[in-house]
Amino acid sequence: MKDFIHAELLEIAEHFKLLASYSGIIADAALHCRRALENNRKIMFCGNGGSAADSQHLAAELIGRYKLNRKAMNAIALTVDTSILTAVGNDYGYDTIFRRQVEGLGQEGDVLVGLSTSGNSENVVQAFLIARNMGISTIALTGQGGGKMKELADFCINVPSDATNHIQEMHIAVGHLICGLVEQGIYGHA
Template sequence: MSDYIKEQILGIADNFRALAALSGDIETVARACTDTLRTGNKIMFCGNGGSAADSQHLAAELVGRYKLNRPAMNALALTVDTSILTAVGNDYGYDTVFARQLEGVGRAGDLLVGLSTSGNSRNIVLAMELARSMGIRTAALTGRGGGAMKEQADFCIAVPSDATNNIQEMHIAVGHLVCELVEQEMYGRKALFLDRDGVVNVDGGYVHRIEDFQLVPGILELCRRAKEKGYLVIVVTNQSGIGRGMFTEEDFSRLTDYMKEVFRNAGAEIADVFHCPSVDDGHPDRKPNPGLFLKACTAHGLDMASCVSVGDRERDIRAALSAGVGRNFLFSSGNGPTCATARVGTLNEVAARL
């Protein structure tokens, strides 16, 4: 028995070495998935038996997460609703169970991914035929040769095996690779989040005029260090002075443009600025709520666990933690309790820890 186990494992290893030759096809499908999601469309999976399980598995990786802590991505499996599957199968025939669902939920610009070890599953072939007429692109994961699905699909990954179990082993590995590539493309970047008043500039109380804008010592050096380390610099700031009528959105924009120019000229570019003008503590964007961080995550494709934040108040830290930011520094000379990763007295201390 031991010899048989070793023989099987070595055979699986040989299959995966051969699979490496399809790296270009895998990249093409990953890019198709990324393009689909970036345009606001969705990815749909379908398959039968073990391939149905793989369909659900891969949809879950995208909606939940694979490796990165990031927003959910728009994906679903057409294999999970037993009421639809049995009703359509009973009334129209099993060959139509995926096409019927596609007709209802599919939209032009979506992507349909069909998994079949033979490549000849009739219900997937029919769904792909319908997808083409609806402007939905298709990708097939099959065994060697590709079968009828290869002729229908826009993209095909035909793994190098004729054995059902080995094909399924490679299908889930390919699916995992695709999920990882999509995550990295969509949400693989990291950022240094900065509160503004008290971190970027000296907090003189509702600062909104250029002549009152004074940089905190060490902020330019911190941002240059962040850039060297591959971080985007993003400012997230409560600006309730707007909501209180103390200054206007135009005043804020004018100062923001000036700030970004100063940083750009110093080689410390600010990638983006997100602000909340509301005075309502229940507003999802007003810190300590995480809305500004989450908007930045979506806009810039961030892996929040790899990000760093610096704030001068506990509400800054709580907002970052709620958004899943990995490391958070409280810039404060105090010594009270904090939920931050660490309290720092200078911004140079943060720069040294990037």
């Protein structure tokens, strides 16, 4: 068991070493989010399963706080309203659950962050398509290949792994980096 744990931790560490080469795109995405918030726009997050949980986690970091005590920032996870999710899913199909929310809540200049380990989650893809038509920029957090979202996103951070658990580990780290950079940029010393 110790050998397994040791090997897993070394593999995780190796993925994060490779992720360091993504510093430029992460910085660009964070600056884009910061500018949207400074212009009184919002950051919307969406994803399925573990990516839904990460969406909620990251929205909470912006609404609450990440490291600094400061005013709430305008962020929302499109994964939390069960009435909307079930009504839209039932009436229009599961593939539209985020698209309808972007259409109803989104404004030009907002940012939509979509998390999908494959990059092919159809409900996130559909949200990206409507966002593009509405002048809402998109940030994709995906696995190594990037999937369909890579082609649709303004910024694609397709982390260096094909294993779902490792992709999700890196997504939350990237999300934390973005939240920290946004928070510092608006309320700190960066």
